[in-house]
Amino acid sequence: MTTTIDRRVIVRAIVVFLLAATAITLVSVIMSDSAQATDAAAQVVAADTSGDEIATTDATGTGQIRWLQQLVNGLAFGTLLALASVGLSLIYGTTGLSNFAHGEQVSFGAILCYFLVTPQDITIPFVPTSFNIGLPLVVGAIIAIAVSAGTGWLQDKFLWAPLRRRGVAMVQQMIVSIGLSLALLNFIQWWIGGGRVRLTIAIDESIDLGVFSIGRQTLISLVIALACLGGVSWFLLRTRLGRATRAVSDNPALASASGIQVSKIIRLVWVLAAGLAGLGGVLLALYDNGTAFDAGARLLMLMFAAVTLGGLGQAFGALVGSLVIGVVAEMSTLWLPADLKVATALVILILVLLVRPQGILGRAERVG
Amino acid sequence: MDFADLLVNAGRELFAPATAAFALAAIGLNFHFGLTGLLNMGHAGFMLLGMYGYAITVREGGGMLLGILVAILLAMAFGLLLGWPTLKLKGDYLAIVTIAAAEFVRFLGRSSVMKNITGGSTGIRGTDFKEPFESLSPFPSEQITIGPWTLHGTASTSWWLVVVSWGLVALFAWLFWMLAKSPWGRVLKGIREDEDAVRSLGKNVYAYKMQALVIGGVIGALGGILWSFGNAVQPDSMGRPTTFWIWTLLLLGGAATVFGPILGSALFWMALVVVKGLSAMFIPETLMNATQREPFALMLVGVTLMLLVIFRPQGILGNRRELAING
Amino acid sequence: MADKKKATPTSADPFALVPHEAGAPKMDKIIVADNIQRRFGGLTAVDVEHFEVQRNAITALIGPNGAGKSTFFNLLTGFDRPQTGEWSFNGFSLHSKSPAQVARSGMVRTFQLTKAxxxxxxxxxxxxxxxxxxxxxxxxxxxxxxxxxxxxxxxxxxxxxxxxxxxxxxxxxxxxxLSGGQRKLLEMARALMSDPEIVMLDEPMAGVNPALTESLLDHIIELKNQGVTVLFVEHDMHMVRRISDWVVVMAEGKIIAEGPPGTVMANPAVQDAYLGAHHDTDLFEER
Incomplete structure (x- = not known):
C-alpha cells in the first residue's frame, strides 16, 4: 500500500503510449501513402481524396501534412478531454462511483457559459420573460466554472454523502447517477433547447505553422487546459491535501485510520471534478465552435474509454488515456469516415480491456 | 384536450405494442440484473442488433423465420463477445464495455459506410421489412375500434401486433418464472449476492453469467424486433437513453420479479403520456411550449429513477423485507 | 471418497510420530504443498517450502497479523494464484484449478467476512x-x-x-x-451440503458473539467426528487450544513452526514472531 506513485508504472505508461502513438502514426502514414499514391518522401496531401466529411475545426490547407495535422488535433482534443476525465477518475478513485452524470457536468459548464455570455435572448424554465446577460466571455466562463464547481459541492453534500452514509451499494449509486444524468440532460434541453449554440461569434483564426495549423482559440484553450492539468498534478503530487487524496484513492479504510478526513477529501474531489468538467465544457465548446445540450453526453463514452484505458481510478492514467483516445479518434479519420471517430475509440477501449483489463496504469487487482 | 382524452390516451399505453416491446426487453434485462446482478448498460444495443438482423434479412428476401434466427444469433454473438473479456472482471467493466459496445453498434449502423446495409442514420423503412409479419395477420386490414380505442387491424401499430407482442411477453414472463425458480436460477441469484461464495460452492460462475447475459440479450433482441414492427429501424431511437429507460421501468416495477418488467413498462409509458398531457393542460404556453414538454417529462423520468433507487430499490412489486437488507 | 475410512487410524494419535518442526511430514496427508510463493509487487506475502495436512484431524493455521495466512488460504483454494509452487489434494494436483474446481474436488471453504x-x-x-x-x-x-x-x-x-x-x-x-454468528453457522452448514472431505474455515470466530463461540467449537469438533478434515485460520488462541489437534504457525509468509497446541506456543521462534522485533510494524492489512 504505497502512497507514492510507482515510477515503473509511469515508465510503463509512457512506453505504452509512445508505442501506441508510433503504431498509429506508422499505420496512418502507410494508409495515406497507399491511398493517395503520392511520393513517400514528400508526403504532401494536396486535398481530400475520398471526399469524406471531415468535421475537424481546422481547415487543412495545402503544404500541410495531414497525419501530423490529425495528430495535433488529436493531442489538442485529448488534452481537453483530459480535463473532464481526470475528474471522473478522481471520483471513481475516492468513492468507487462510476459517475454517469459526469457528461452532463461538462454540458452544464458550456451551456451556463453560453447563457451568461450570449447577446441573444434567453429564458429560464418557468420564467415567462426573456432577457440577455451578455457578459464578456472570460467573465462568463469564470462564473460558469465556479458555479460548476459549486454544483459538485451541492451534489456531494445533498446527494452522494447521504447515500454513502446510508451505506447504499455502489451499484445503486451508479444507477442514481444514471438517473441524475437523464434528469440533467433533459433539464438542459428544456432550458436551452435542442439546437446548437455558440459561445462566441468570433471566427477562430487559423495559425499556419507550415506543416500543420492550429486555431488561435484552440491554442489559448490548450494553454489553459495544460496549466490546469499541471495544477492538478502539482496538487496531487506535492500538496498535503493532494497526497491525502491519493491515499484515500488507494485505500479509504487505511486513510481514514491514519487520520485523514475521508469525507472532506471526497467533498473536495467532487468540487474539483465538477469544476474541471465545467472548464472542459467551456474549452471544448470553443474548440468545437459550439455546444449543445448533449455535448457532454456524447463525450461520456470517450471519457469512460480514457479512464478505463488509464486504469479505473488512476488520475494520471486518465490523462494518458485521454491523450490516447484523442489521438486515436482524430487519426482514425485518416482512413475511416469521420462519423466513426467515436466508434473507433470505443473499439480501442474494448481491445485494451481484452489485453490489459486493469488499464495502462492500473495494477492487477488482488482477489480474496 | 380534456381529461377524458387523456384517460383514453393513457389507457392506450397500457396495451400498446411499444409497452410490450419494452416489457419484453426489460424481461431480458431482468435476467441480467434482476437474477444475476449483471450491469448491462447496453441493452439498447441488443435491441438494435435484433432489429437490424431481422429487418435486413427480411428486406433481402430471407423470410421471417430466418430473420428472427439471424436476430437471435447476432444477439448471442454480441453477448458472448462482450461477456468474454468482462465477466471475469468487476461489474463496472461490464457496464462500461456494454454501454460502449451498444454505442458502437449504433455509430456503425448510422455511419455512412454502412449506408447500403443499414440505411445509415435514416435507418430502414417499415415497408422494407414489415410485410411478412403483417401478411400473417388474421384481422381485416382496416381500422378497428374496440371500446374507446381505434387501431388498424394489421398495419404497423395494429391489433395484430398487440396480440403477438403481449403473447410473447406472456411467454417470456412464464419462461422467466420457470427458470428463476429452478436450481439454475438459484445459482444466478447466488451470483447476484456474492460471486465468490458461489465459486466456493463449486459452481462455474463465469459460465452461468455468460448464459444469463446471452439469454437476456436474445430476449432484448426480440423486444427490439417488436419495437421495429410498430415503428421503423432507426439507430438513434436505440441510444443510451433507451437503455436507461428500460432500467428505470425495470426498477420501477421491481427487479427479479416476474411481473415487474410488465407493470414497470405500462406505468412508464402511461406516466409519460399523463405528464405531457397534464403539463399541456395546466402549464400555460408562455411557461412551457410544446417542444419543452418532452424533455420535461423525461427529466421527471430521471428524477423518478433516482428516487426509486434511493427510497425503494425493490420497486413496486419487490419484497418489502428485502428492503431492510441492503445487499 | 471411498478410501476415507481406510485411512483413518482407529485409536492411535496420528500425530504421535510427527516431528514438531515446520513442514513436518504427516502419516496420512490430504493436502501437500511445495514451494508456494506469492508476491505482490516487491512484497512476498507467502513463501511456503513444504506443507502437509493430516486427514481427519483439526489443523489450525495461526500467526500474527500480516503473516500471510489468509493469502495462503486463498492460494490453496484457488481464489488466488501463486507465482511458483505445486500443491495437491488427495494426490490430485490443484495447480491452476479454478475455485469452483477446487470445491468440486471436495475442498470447500468459508470466508473471514461471512458470505451469506x-x-x-x-x-x-x-x-x-x-x-x-x-x-x-x-x-x-x-x-x-x-x-x-x-x-x-x-x-x-x-x-x-x-x-x-x-x-x-x-x-x-x-x-x-441473521445475526453475525448465525451467518457463520449458515456458511458452515452450507459448506457441508456438498459432503466435502475437507472444510477450510477462514477465521470462523471473527465477529461471533461469545455466547455462540462454544456452539461453533462443538460444531467443528463434530465435523471431525463425522470424518471431515478441518483446516482453519484463527487469531483466537483460546479456541486453537480447545479444538485443534495440530497447529501450524506462519510468520512473514513462511511456516516457522508446527506442533501440538500444548507445546507449539513454547517454541521460541513462535514467541519471537508474536512478540518479537516486528510486532509494531503492520506489514499490510489482510483482507
Missing part, C-alpha cells in the same frame, strides 16, 4: 450448497420433472443440517436477517 447470500432465504442458501444438481444445467432447468426429486432430497438434507446447526427456525428467513 443476503437476499436469499436460509433454505435456498443451503440448497445452493449441494453439488451435482441436475437442475443447475440450463437445458434441464426447463423441465422440473428432471430435477424435482433431487430437489426434494437436497431439501431434506438441508433441513437435517439446519436442525443440527439450530437454524431450522430461521428456514424461511432471509440470510441477511
Amino acid at each position: 447470500l443476503s437476499r436469499m432465504t436460509v433454505i435456498e442458501n443451503m440448497r445452493l450448497g449441494a453439488a451435482n444438481q441436475v437442475g443447475e444445467n440450463l437445458a434441464r432447468a426447463f423441465f422440473p420433472a428432471l430435477w424435482k426429486k433431487q430437489e426434494q432430497e437436497i431439501t431434506e438434507k438441508a433441513e437435517e443440517l439446519l436442525v443440527r446447526f439450530k437454524l431450522d427456525k430461521k428456514r424461511d428467513d432471509y440470510a441477511g436477517e
Whole structure:
C-alpha cells in the first residue's frame, strides 16, 4: 500500500503510449501513402481524396501534412478531454462511483457559459420573460466554472454523502447517477433547447505553422487546459491535501485510520471534478465552435474509454488515456469516415480491456 | 384536450405494442440484473442488433423465420463477445464495455459506410421489412375500434401486433418464472449476492453469467424486433437513453420479479403520456411550449429513477423485507 | 471418497510420530504443498517450502497479523494464484484449478467476512450448497420433472443440517436477517451440503458473539467426528487450544513452526514472531 506513485508504472505508461502513438502514426502514414499514391518522401496531401466529411475545426490547407495535422488535433482534443476525465477518475478513485452524470457536468459548464455570455435572448424554465446577460466571455466562463464547481459541492453534500452514509451499494449509486444524468440532460434541453449554440461569434483564426495549423482559440484553450492539468498534478503530487487524496484513492479504510478526513477529501474531489468538467465544457465548446445540450453526453463514452484505458481510478492514467483516445479518434479519420471517430475509440477501449483489463496504469487487482 | 382524452390516451399505453416491446426487453434485462446482478448498460444495443438482423434479412428476401434466427444469433454473438473479456472482471467493466459496445453498434449502423446495409442514420423503412409479419395477420386490414380505442387491424401499430407482442411477453414472463425458480436460477441469484461464495460452492460462475447475459440479450433482441414492427429501424431511437429507460421501468416495477418488467413498462409509458398531457393542460404556453414538454417529462423520468433507487430499490412489486437488507 | 475410512487410524494419535518442526511430514496427508510463493509487487506475502495436512484431524493455521495466512488460504483454494509452487489434494494436483474446481474436488471453504447470500432465504442458501444438481444445467432447468426429486432430497438434507446447526427456525428467513454468528453457522452448514472431505474455515470466530463461540467449537469438533478434515485460520488462541489437534504457525509468509497446541506456543521462534522485533510494524492489512 504505497502512497507514492510507482515510477515503473509511469515508465510503463509512457512506453505504452509512445508505442501506441508510433503504431498509429506508422499505420496512418502507410494508409495515406497507399491511398493517395503520392511520393513517400514528400508526403504532401494536396486535398481530400475520398471526399469524406471531415468535421475537424481546422481547415487543412495545402503544404500541410495531414497525419501530423490529425495528430495535433488529436493531442489538442485529448488534452481537453483530459480535463473532464481526470475528474471522473478522481471520483471513481475516492468513492468507487462510476459517475454517469459526469457528461452532463461538462454540458452544464458550456451551456451556463453560453447563457451568461450570449447577446441573444434567453429564458429560464418557468420564467415567462426573456432577457440577455451578455457578459464578456472570460467573465462568463469564470462564473460558469465556479458555479460548476459549486454544483459538485451541492451534489456531494445533498446527494452522494447521504447515500454513502446510508451505506447504499455502489451499484445503486451508479444507477442514481444514471438517473441524475437523464434528469440533467433533459433539464438542459428544456432550458436551452435542442439546437446548437455558440459561445462566441468570433471566427477562430487559423495559425499556419507550415506543416500543420492550429486555431488561435484552440491554442489559448490548450494553454489553459495544460496549466490546469499541471495544477492538478502539482496538487496531487506535492500538496498535503493532494497526497491525502491519493491515499484515500488507494485505500479509504487505511486513510481514514491514519487520520485523514475521508469525507472532506471526497467533498473536495467532487468540487474539483465538477469544476474541471465545467472548464472542459467551456474549452471544448470553443474548440468545437459550439455546444449543445448533449455535448457532454456524447463525450461520456470517450471519457469512460480514457479512464478505463488509464486504469479505473488512476488520475494520471486518465490523462494518458485521454491523450490516447484523442489521438486515436482524430487519426482514425485518416482512413475511416469521420462519423466513426467515436466508434473507433470505443473499439480501442474494448481491445485494451481484452489485453490489459486493469488499464495502462492500473495494477492487477488482488482477489480474496 | 380534456381529461377524458387523456384517460383514453393513457389507457392506450397500457396495451400498446411499444409497452410490450419494452416489457419484453426489460424481461431480458431482468435476467441480467434482476437474477444475476449483471450491469448491462447496453441493452439498447441488443435491441438494435435484433432489429437490424431481422429487418435486413427480411428486406433481402430471407423470410421471417430466418430473420428472427439471424436476430437471435447476432444477439448471442454480441453477448458472448462482450461477456468474454468482462465477466471475469468487476461489474463496472461490464457496464462500461456494454454501454460502449451498444454505442458502437449504433455509430456503425448510422455511419455512412454502412449506408447500403443499414440505411445509415435514416435507418430502414417499415415497408422494407414489415410485410411478412403483417401478411400473417388474421384481422381485416382496416381500422378497428374496440371500446374507446381505434387501431388498424394489421398495419404497423395494429391489433395484430398487440396480440403477438403481449403473447410473447406472456411467454417470456412464464419462461422467466420457470427458470428463476429452478436450481439454475438459484445459482444466478447466488451470483447476484456474492460471486465468490458461489465459486466456493463449486459452481462455474463465469459460465452461468455468460448464459444469463446471452439469454437476456436474445430476449432484448426480440423486444427490439417488436419495437421495429410498430415503428421503423432507426439507430438513434436505440441510444443510451433507451437503455436507461428500460432500467428505470425495470426498477420501477421491481427487479427479479416476474411481473415487474410488465407493470414497470405500462406505468412508464402511461406516466409519460399523463405528464405531457397534464403539463399541456395546466402549464400555460408562455411557461412551457410544446417542444419543452418532452424533455420535461423525461427529466421527471430521471428524477423518478433516482428516487426509486434511493427510497425503494425493490420497486413496486419487490419484497418489502428485502428492503431492510441492503445487499 | 471411498478410501476415507481406510485411512483413518482407529485409536492411535496420528500425530504421535510427527516431528514438531515446520513442514513436518504427516502419516496420512490430504493436502501437500511445495514451494508456494506469492508476491505482490516487491512484497512476498507467502513463501511456503513444504506443507502437509493430516486427514481427519483439526489443523489450525495461526500467526500474527500480516503473516500471510489468509493469502495462503486463498492460494490453496484457488481464489488466488501463486507465482511458483505445486500443491495437491488427495494426490490430485490443484495447480491452476479454478475455485469452483477446487470445491468440486471436495475442498470447500468459508470466508473471514461471512458470505451469506443476503437476499436469499436460509433454505435456498443451503440448497445452493449441494453439488451435482441436475437442475443447475440450463437445458434441464426447463423441465422440473428432471430435477424435482433431487430437489426434494437436497431439501431434506438441508433441513437435517439446519436442525443440527439450530437454524431450522430461521428456514424461511432471509440470510441477511441473521445475526453475525448465525451467518457463520449458515456458511458452515452450507459448506457441508456438498459432503466435502475437507472444510477450510477462514477465521470462523471473527465477529461471533461469545455466547455462540462454544456452539461453533462443538460444531467443528463434530465435523471431525463425522470424518471431515478441518483446516482453519484463527487469531483466537483460546479456541486453537480447545479444538485443534495440530497447529501450524506462519510468520512473514513462511511456516516457522508446527506442533501440538500444548507445546507449539513454547517454541521460541513462535514467541519471537508474536512478540518479537516486528510486532509494531503492520506489514499490510489482510483482507
